[in-house]
Amino acid sequence: GAGVSQSPSNKVTEKGKDVELRCDPISGHTALYWYRQSLGQGLEFLIYFQGNSAPDKSGLPSDRFSAERTGGSVSTLTIQRTQQEDSAVYLCASSLNKLAGGSEQFFGPGTRLTVL
Amino acid sequence: RKEVEQDPGPFNVPEGATVAFNCTYSNSASQSFFWYRQDCRKEPKLLMSVYSSGNEDGRFTAQLNRASQYISLLIRDSKLSDSATYLCVVKGWRNQGGKLIFGQGTELSVKP
Numbered sequence: 748g749a750g751v752s753q754s755p756s757n758k759v760t761e762k763g764k765d766v767e768l769r770c771d772p773i774s775g776h777t778a779l780y781w782y783r784q785s786l787g788q789g790l791e792f793l794i795y796f797q798g799n800s801a802p803d804k805s806g807l808p809s810d811r812f813s814a815e816r817t818g819g820s821v822s823t824l825t826i827q828r829t830q831q832e833d834s835a836v837y838l839c840a841s842s843l844n845k846l847a848g849g850s851e852q853f854f855g856p857g858t859r860l861t862v863l
Numbered sequence: 864r865k866e867v868e869q870d871p872g873p874f875n876v877p878e879g880a881t882v883a884f885n886c887t888y889s890n891s892a893s894q895s896f897f898w899y900r901q902d903c904r905k906e907p908k909l910l911m912s913v914y915s916s917g918n919e920d921g922r923f924t925a926q927l928n929r930a931s932q933y934i935s936l937l938i939r940d941s942k943l944s945d946s947a948t949y950l951c952v953v954k955g956w957r958n959q960g961g962k963l964i965f966g967q968g969t970e971l972s973v974k975p
Binding site: 778780782788789790791792795797803806838840842850851852854855856857 | 867905906907908909950961962963964965966967968
């Protein structure tokens with residue numbers, strides 16, 4: 748079956764521009780997560796959505812970052828006024844239920860963002 | 864102090880070797896524990912969950928020591944295809960929801 752998909756796979760932008768990254772979770776998965784992985788760094792949690800609950804935005808590094816999830820499915824991560832330190836691979840993951848102790852998170856292939 | 868800390872690596876081992884990775888976590892209220900595998904320029908994939916009783920999956924054995932807040936992964940009879948980065952992962956405690964907290968990863972390179 749189809750896994751988590753993300754687009755674009757690569758994005759090169761100029762400093763100061765806005766970018767939108769898209770995530771299509773696995774059909775039926777109610778929880779959706781965004782992480783980022785910078786060069787030489789571990790994966791860093793950004794935000795997650797669970798059903799109709801208010802999202803947990805505790806990992807967003809600044810107010811330039813925002814995300815939404817429309818209709819409980821597709822999610823868009825927006826970075827405004829991009830900075831060079833935003834360069835990273837942005838990974839989306841989905842799972843059946845965030846509250847289930849062993850519920851596996853399935854990751855998409857990521858979007859590699861380069862800010863020049 | 865990082866929330867999840869791992870051996871820095873890299874580990875360079877010959878085929879057939881046994882290799883062990885260690886990991887410690889800082890929050891004693893953490894609920895679930897995992898090892899993920901990440902191949903170069905690919906997304907992480909779940910290798911195995913880790914239980915207090917220890918669990919084994921073929922050549923892979925994972926152990927959890929809650930008292931010491933310590934997690935380990937043992938790979939026996941290593942194969943070339945085991946070359947990857949191994950990520951120690953802790954699932955957030957009760958007020959942290961389902962977010963995963965990742966260690967920096969340990970790179971393994973298995974040589975012929």
